[in-house]
Amino acid sequence: MSSLGPPASYTGAARSLGAASRTGAAALEFRGVTKWYGRGEQAHGAVNDLSFEIPSGAICVLVGPSGCGKTTSLKMVNRLIEPTAGEILLDGVNVLTEDVTALRRRIGYVIQQVGLFPHLTVGRNVAVVPALVGWSKERQRVRADELLSLVGLDPASYWSRYPFQLSGGERQRVGVARALAADPPLMLMDEPFAAVDPIVRERLQDEFLRLQRDLAKTILFVTHDIDEAIKMGDLIAVMEEGGRLAQFGPPDEILAHPASDFVARFVGADRGLKRLSLVTIADLELAPLAALAWAALPTFSPNTKLRDALSVLLAADSRGGVALDEEGQPRGLVTVDAIASALRDDRRDGAGASAAGDARVTATGVSAAAGDAKVTATGVSAAAGDAKVTAEGGDS
Ligand SMILES: Nc1ncnc2c1ncn2[C@@H]1O[C@H](COP(=O)(O)OP(=O)(O)OP(=O)(O)O)[C@@H](O)[C@H]1O
Numbered sequence: 001m002s003s004l005g006p007p008a009s010y011t012g013a014a015r016s017l018g019a020a021s022r023t024g025a026a027a028l029e030f031r032g033v034t035k036w037y038g039r040g041e042q043a044h045g046a047v048n049d050l051s052f053e054i055p056s057g058a059i060c061v062l063v064g065p066s067g068c069g070k071t072t073s074l075k076m077v078n079r080l081i082e083p084t085a086g087e088i089l090l091d092g093v094n095v096l097t098e099d100v101t102a103l104r105r106r107i108g109y110v111i112q113q114v115g116l117f118p119h120l121t122v123g124r125n126v127a128v129v130p131a132l133v134g135w136s137k138e139r140q141r142v143r144a145d146e147l148l149s150l151v152g153l154d155p156a157s158y159w160s161r162y163p164f165q166l167s168g169g170e171r172q173r174v175g176v177a178r179a180l181a182a183d184p185p186l187m188l189m190d191e192p193f194a195a196v197d198p199i200v201r202e203r204l205q206d207e208f209l210r211l212q213r214d215l216a217k218t219i220l221f222v223t224h225d226i227d228e229a230i231k232m233g234d235l236i237a238v239m240e241e242g243g244r245l246a247q248f249g250p251p252d253e254i255l256a257h258p259a260s261d262f263v264a265r266f267v268g269a270d271r272g273l274k275r276l277s278l279v280t281i282a283d284l285e286l287a288p289l290a291a292l293a294w295a296a297l298p299t300f301s302p303n304t305k306l307r308d309a310l311s312v313l314l315a316a317d318s319r320g321g322v323a324l325d326e327e328g329q330p331r332g333l334v335t336v337d338a339i340a341s342a343l344r345d346d347r348r349d350g351a352g353a354s355a356a357g358d359a360r361v362t363a364t365g366v367s368a369a370a371g372d373a374k375v376t377a378t379g380v381s382a383a384a385g386d387a388k389v390t391a392e393g394g395d396s
Pocket residue numbers: 037038045046065066067068069070071072073224
């Protein structure tokens with residue numbers, strides 16, 4: 001049975017890693033990074049002994065509640081804020097030893113609330129860093145055109161507009177294009193998609209992930225939204241109040257084995273369901289499909305997420321669905337039970353005590369999302385039984 005364990009998420013990072021060597025992404029390491037504000041009795045820690053490593057080409061998401069030190073951590077990388085203690089290493093070199101201007105040119109920065117220059121056109125905004133480093137007008141123009149196209153804005157109609165003439169989503173895209181302009185090996189993105197509605201946000205996230213497959217930048221991405229963290233991150237650093245690192249690892253590991261009550265609460269009681277959105281039908285072990293039985297069943301393309309497949313099966317009141325291959329040919333039977341046991345299998349890999357906790361939370365998550373009291377553990381296995389009947393029925 002397919003496991004939902006950490007290796008799948010690591011593969012994501014490793015894939016990017018391969019591509020990274022093409023584009024020159026940089027590895028980033030936080031080593032005991034601490035930031036205190038104020039003195040004496042007023043002193044308070046915004047970031048506390050933060051240590052983790054991001055391999056080049058990976059997206060690491062810093063996630064946590066408001067005020068837990070995410071922006072402060074990000075700004076210490078490009079030295080808008082200087083740490084009180086600890087080191088930040090970019091490709092092994094302490095950023096504090098580098099020339100600030102040179103350092104910032106190697107780092108693309110998308111700030112919280114976008115921050116485009118209101119008096120510059122879209123094209124000039126995107127070309128700000130190339131202009132600073134002395135590229136010719138022609139080269140700036142070509143690069144800005146290329147980046148605007150890349151983020152889905154037609155240069156012919158957007159180049160000469162001003163930020164106030166754009167929608168929120170378009171402004172976000174210009175912000176991303178600007179951060180990419182000098183082809184930096186590292187990107188810092190502070191809640192880059194927070195200021196837009198959920199539908200636009202989802203589109204921007206998808207576009208950005210598609211873009212990243214080619215760019216393979218190292219990215220430190222801040223959000224307070226755990227769903228965004230799970231979707232965007234190869235690695236997630238969960239931070240808690242006081243600027244402490246609560247857990248660091250691939251999304252699936254954090255969902256499957258939260259390191260503390262805080263992390264478990266933060267990722268939510270539906271973390272079992274969230275894990276299902278990390279895995280596709282292509283990763284699921286399928287039951288054999290009887291030749292004639294499948295005509296009336298829902299069908300799934302290989303890249304359908306298990307969470308979506310489960311929701312289709314439950315909504316259609318269908319006990320099974322058909323996994324199709326890339327050519328649209330039936331490959332096997334997807335059952336509610338197979339989806340449930342993909343989660344169960346992985347639980348057995350975990351330690352006894354936390355595995356028991358998982359079972360409880362996962363079961364709660366599934367029945368809550370189904371909105372259907374019948375979809376309990378018993379309901380699920382009954383459903384699998386039905387699916388088998390369907391398959392066998394077709395055989396006779
Ligand atoms: N210049 C400053 N002086 C004193 N305290 C500060 C300063 N800047 C930030 N802080 C404090 O440091 C802590 C971390 O702030 P930070 O902006 O990093 O939080 P955040 O996680 O990005 O929050 P949000 O999700 O709201 O953006 C907060 O408690 C904040 O009040």
